[in-house]
Amino acid sequence: MRYLTREPLSADEWHREAMSEHSGASVEFLGVVRRLEAGKPIEYLEYEAYEPMAEQVLEQYIQQAVQQFGLSKVYFRHRLGRVRVGEIAVIIGVHAPHRAEAFAGCQFLLETLKRDVPIWKVRAG
Numbered sequence: 001m002r003y004l005t006r007e008p009l010s011a012d013e014w015h016r017e018a019m020s021e022h023s024g025a026s027v028e029f030l031g032v033v034r035r036l037e038a039g040k041p042i043e044y045l046e047y048e049a050y051e052p053m054a055e056q057v058l059e060q061y062i063q064q065a066v067q068q069f070g071l072s073k074v075y076f077r078h079r080l081g082r083v084r085v086g087e088i089a090v091i092i093g094v095h096a097p098h099r100a101e102a103f104a105g106c107q108f109l110l111e112t113l114k115r116d117v118p119i120w121k122v123r124a125g
Helices: 014-015 051-069 099-116
Strands: 025-032 044-049 072-079 081-083 088-096 119-124
Touching: 014 072, 014 088, 025 081, 025 099, 044 072, 051 072, 051 088, 051 099, 088 099
Parallel strands: none
Antiparallel strands: 025 088, 044 081, 044 119, 072 088
């Protein structure tokens, strides 16, 4: 499974998968590029990654989240390259039997992404 892409992201694929007879809760996070970065107006952000390591680290954290929070499904995509204002930079979606685990699993994945995965904003324009 590839988690990183240079293609535009859409929540449609995740939404098609968001219903499950085995899960009572579905939680998603959409990270969208906003107009202001560090208080200055921008048109886009550019993301780079050390891709082999980022893919490996993401897989490890996703497996950890599945085990720790009892998630039944995880959907994760992060965009690389130029992402314009209003476009999605990251999608994290999870299914779990109950809402507390779904919210906790999604939060865990977002926090580990920001803290540990080698993906960087390299330019705002």
